[in-house]
Amino acid sequence: MPEGHTLHRLARLHTERYGGHKVAVSSPQGRFAASASLLDGTVFAHADAHGKHLFHHHGEHGVVHVHLGLYGAFTEQQAPPEPPVGQVRMRIVGPTHATDLRGPTRCELLTEDEVEAITTRLGPDPLRGDADPDRAWRRIAASRTSIAALLMDQTVLSGVGNVYRAEVLFRHGIPPMTPGRSITETRWRAIWDDLVALMHEGVRTGSIDTVRPEHLPEVTGRAPRDDRHGGEVYVYRRAGQPCHVCGTEIARADLVARNLYWCPACQA
Incomplete structure (x- = not known):
């Protein structure tokens, strides 16, 4: 989707x-x-x-x-x-x-x-100038549901899908099954700001690229991503492959009928 x-x-x-x-x-x-x-x-x-x-x-x-x-x-x-x-x-x-x-x-x-x-x-959309991240924060802070599920709930946060969900949690070192109420407001603001930046870049380029400059193929010497979805990512659709940062095998699980990807070490 x-x-x-x-x-x-x-x-x-x-x-x-x-x-x-x-x-x-x-x-x-x-x-x-x-x-x-x-x-x-x-x-x-x-x-x-x-x-x-x-x-x-x-x-x-x-x-x-x-x-x-x-x-x-x-x-x-x-x-x-x-x-x-x-x-x-x-x-x-x-x-x-x-x-x-x-x-x-x-x-x-x-x-x-x-x-x-x-x-x-709908929840606030990180790509809209009228978005209020506090609306999403109030829902997240009061919820026992995992942050991974909350980020995909369009009534909590609008526009984020499976790719951005997996990638932003990796970028902030957050275990995906962390309950929403365990996420601090400071951490939520960092997630929101990151989503705003990543998604605006996605609008500009037409692809989802979430890998920081120091982990790109031309810097690390690894092979570029070869996947029909395109874009350089950390964990999405990389189950069983080594983490770009620590080398640990990327994990996958089912969550709310969608594939969830994460690094067990970087997101411990």
Whole structure:
């Protein structure tokens, strides 16, 4: 599932390409056809994101709410676009580009009030300027749940997924099963600040890179990461491989139906 930086990159891209322009909106697949007909020919005002949720604002005509889930994806091409291929839920065509959406968990036309109801339920997003980290801290400080599970709870903290969760805990030497209430406020602030920096870098580059300069392949002489997810990471999807810092074998376990990765030595 895409993490928050991906949705913020899409919001930036779609605002740059369509913001302030009339757009053609259709649903070749048909499942979004009624809403698409209401939006066709309207002005695309702007796009923004909150956590893993993307919002296309069309002024008084409403807001398209997209949650990609596990299988959703946007594809981009220049206008005029080629005929749609596959199950295209929504197609947007502007003056210079076209965007196709396939396989999302949610693609729905909402009012601004309905959008607010969604975002109110979400935790603070490290990529948003209006985020309040104290909201997340109050939930964490009162919880017996593991910090690893809390970081993935979108009502506690929005936009953080499996990669950022595993990596930020490693970077701060925190055992993933530590109860939230055992995390000090100082440590929480350090985690938050690190997530803000890492995720903004993810928006800038389009990849998740969490390895500090002194542990990069060109410094240590190790082979670069060879993984379809890309990016240099410490523990994510590295179970059984040696830790970049101490050489201990990276561990893996199941937590809330997701893979959890950590170094038993660096996060002891």
